[in-house]
């Protein structure tokens with residue numbers, strides 16, 4: 001097989017890149033290791049920055065998102081049994097965020113792709129990227145029981161944190177930075193209307209909790225739990241009781257309870273791989289960086305990488321100009337490091353530290369009080385949460 005851009009991974013990054021390239025008249029092939037059903041059901045992110053919504057619109061993939069997405073004007077912080085609204089439009093000059101599940105973005109992109117191309121191969125597992133320094137890098141992959149090759153002008157490594165693309169960087173050409181957090185999230189998807197209009201970030205001595213939603217009838221809730229937690233140790237009643245305790249305030253508020261459809265435990269890690277390009281291999285999304293989900297940045301970063309990559313490849317295709325592609329890594333990493341910093345700040349401010357002492361606890365409260373008392377500090381949080389400017 002031969003194509004201009006070989007895309008490894010059919011998650012949000014790979015699918016969106018394929019769509020943007022297709023619209024620019026650049027041919028590509030997407031290789032996805034899993035089945036369509038698996039990829040469409042994988043529960044993950046749900047909060048979209050304005051730039052992410054714009055990118056999906058630009059790709060012609062925002063029709064259902066515009067109909068069904070829930071526009072949010074801010075978030076709520078809860079601590080010491082008080083609630084504080086952070087008003088994004090007032091603090092950022094009118095910006096908002098949109099709630100629309102990653103599963104739905106993937107379904108929308110897959111439907112478009114299967115309707116009018118470019119090719120998307122499921123159960124096609126990339127085994128290795130070969131000769132990334134050459135003018136014709138090759139992706140070796142397994143499909144329908146046979147080993148095959150895809151020869152490309154460019155390879156986009158959109159294969160997530162556990163993919164193979166990063167392995168093609170020869171020793172000494174890249175460096176990675178990682179940090180593991182001493183707690184995890186138990187996430188549940190519940191068939192019940194959200195208990196409020198906004199995301200609620202609650203910090204208490206029992207640990208962190210997050211109230212989120214996927215639609216007007218489906219809630220997504222998270223609890224901070226110790227690393228190594230088995231979800232089976234958390235029967236539904238225990239989860240609801242713990243959520244109710246962590247969200248409790250002095251005043252009127254009720255947590256809506258309902259059937260839990262799924263539960264899983266996610267570990268928390270920050271990871272950045274530098275640079276994001278080697279020769280004609282370019283990494284995008286989780287293949288190059290992951291953040292703890294507290295700042296809701298993972299999916300948004302994947303989309304902003306892809307936007308730069310699509311623009312760089314389109315400019316090259318139309319004018320022969322490689323300037324944007326040459327700066328790809330540098331442009332993306334500036335935003336990646338800022339999102340990593342923000343996610344790290346939010347994570348450390350809101351989670352109970354397993355080995356923390358009374359001083360650490362007071363510091364966390366002082367940080368939260370600063371945000372709720374100072375317009376300047378609140379604006380800093382709102383600006384980062386709603387999304388820093390896109391690189392291009």
Ligand SMILES: Cc1cc2nc3c(=O)[nH]c(=O)nc-3n(C[C@H](O)[C@H](O)[C@H](O)COP(=O)(O)OP(=O)(O)OC[C@H]3O[C@@H](n4cnc5c(N)ncnc54)[C@H](O)[C@@H]3O)c2cc1C
Pocket residue numbers: 008009010011012013014031032033034039043044045046047102124125126127158159160161162163164266284285286287293295296297298299300302
């Ligand atoms: C459990 C969980 C919860 C999350 N919650 C949030 C959240 O609340 N908010 C937020 O912003 N972010 C969240 N994230 C992060 C967010 O979902 C990711 O940042 C986002 O999925 C990145 O998209 P991607 O396309 O780069 O990678 P992925 O979505 O990981 O897609 C990569 C794709 O590549 C495929 N693949 C892997 N290896 C190969 C191979 N060798 N050959 C072919 N295909 C391959 C995979 O099957 C997958 O489909 C969460 C992540 C996880 C894991």
